[in-house]
Amino acid sequence: MKRQETTETALFVSQTAEKGGAELFMLDLITHGPAGWNGGFFADGTIVQDLAAAGCKPVVLSGGSSVLTVRREASALKLVSVAGGVVTLARALARAAKDYDVVCANSQKALFVSALATRLARRPLVWVLHDIITDPAFSRNTRRAAVLFANLFAARVVANSRASAEAFVAAGGKADRVRIVYCGFDPAAHPQGDAETGAALRRRFGLKDGPVVGLFGRLTPWKGQHVLLKALRGVPDVQALIVGSAMFGQDAYEVELRQMVRTEGLEGRVCFAGFQKDVAALMAGVDIVVHTSTHAEPFGRVVVEGMLAGRPVIATSGGGVNEIVTEGEDGLLVSPDDPAALAAAISRLLADPDLAARLAAAGRISAARRFHIDKTCGDMRAVLAEVR
Incomplete structure (x- = not known):
């Protein structure tokens, strides 16, 4: 896809170039947005390679290793210990930022570095918030620092959902600076499945005939793969x-998880496929896409992707997911960390093919209309125009 030629420039900054939800948001935005949008990273990775393949010249900063070790639950002592690395990165980012009109920090770590860099480079800062910042996974020190830096340095805070926006304000963030920009997707990149697609998927992964539910996302407790196994x-x-x-x-x-398969007697019924590049095609081949996060998602990319694949979706309620799925209209919602409710929802769809087909068709239409990448790029351009 040819990127639109404009004079506006923006550098989106992330601490990692590996493919998490925030980084995929950034990749989609840059590759579909104006030619003057680019990515900057604290370390090399697959997103850097993807941007280069799309004709961009991503910026990779050196000296970010100490900052990358800080986790959400970090103590105040840990935050202080990496201060030197933050300053080093900020100086390098400031030099790069002078070639752009706006700097957009795409993560919390990027916020801390970008706040200092934009002061040095005299450029406006936008923070793209991909988290429900009041979540217990964030330490009090990390949360306070993020809100403080956003209030002091960010001209705008772009939240990826109302849930993320409301949590930021509840934590003390300035409400008048918040704008909501949902993640965007290209519907054309999400093929629709048929009987042969499902048969091919079963052959590829050694699955038997019969219903297959798909769960997509990195393996981590809060994504709830264990809920599906139960x-x-x-x-x-x-x-x-x-x-x-x-x-x-x-x-x-x-x-x-692998031990649970054995102890629960699920051998032969569960396939761990590992990382796969063709996730959209795999979604089109399963019968149901499930989302099993154990607590509220800031957004829920996999839910939208499942809908775009034309598959019936069962998702955990709460957070941004409630802004994506309308219960009984374009998907089913279940309570978090509730294996019995998930099993009942799966059984309901398998017992009622007409319901499954209706939800799948409505989900595809809804997702393509509300979360199209062109709308996301337009919404982001409007935000950047406010601060240029």
Whole structure:
């Protein structure tokens, strides 16, 4: 897709170039937005390569290793210990930022570095918030620091959902600076499945004939892969395709999941596919896409992707997911961390093919209309125009 030629420029900054939800948002935005939008990273990675393949010249900063070690639950002492690395990165980013009209920090770590860099470079700062900042996963120190930096340095805070926006304000963020820009998708990149697509998926992963539910996302406890495994006890004829790999030190959780398959007697019914590049095609091949996060999602990319694939979607209620799915109209919602409710929802769709087809068709239409990448780029351009 040819990018639109404009004079506006913006540098979107992320601490990692690996493919998480925030980074995919950034990749989609840059590759579909104006030619003057580019990405900057604290380390090399697959997103850098993807941007380069799309004709961009992403900026990779050196010296970011210490900052990358800080986790959400970090203590005040840990935050202070990486201050030197933040300053080093900020100086490097300031030099790069002078070539752009606006700097957009795409993560919390990027916010801290970009706040200092934009002061040095005399450029406006926008923070793209991809988290429900009041979530217990964030330490009090990290949350306070993020809100403080946003209030002091960010001209605008772009939240990826109303849920994220409301949490930011509840934590003390300035409401008048908040704008909502949902994640955007290209419907053309999400093929529709048919019987042969499903048969091909079963052959590829050694699955048997019969219903297959798909769960897509990195392997981590809060994404709830264990909830699906427990739910399978209530739907004995159903197989599960779990796509995704462990990241950020979550390898022990993958070991736990594989052990659970054995202890629950699920051998032969669960396939761990690992990381896969063709997720859209795999979604089109399963019978149902499930989302099993154990607490509120800031947005819920996989839910929209499942809808765009024309598959019936069952999702955990709460957070941004409630802004995507309307219960009984374009998907089904279940309570978080509730295997029995998930099993009941799966059984309901399998027992009522007409309902499944109706939800799938409505979901595709709704997702394509409300979360199209062109709308996301337009909404982001409007925000940047406010601060230029």
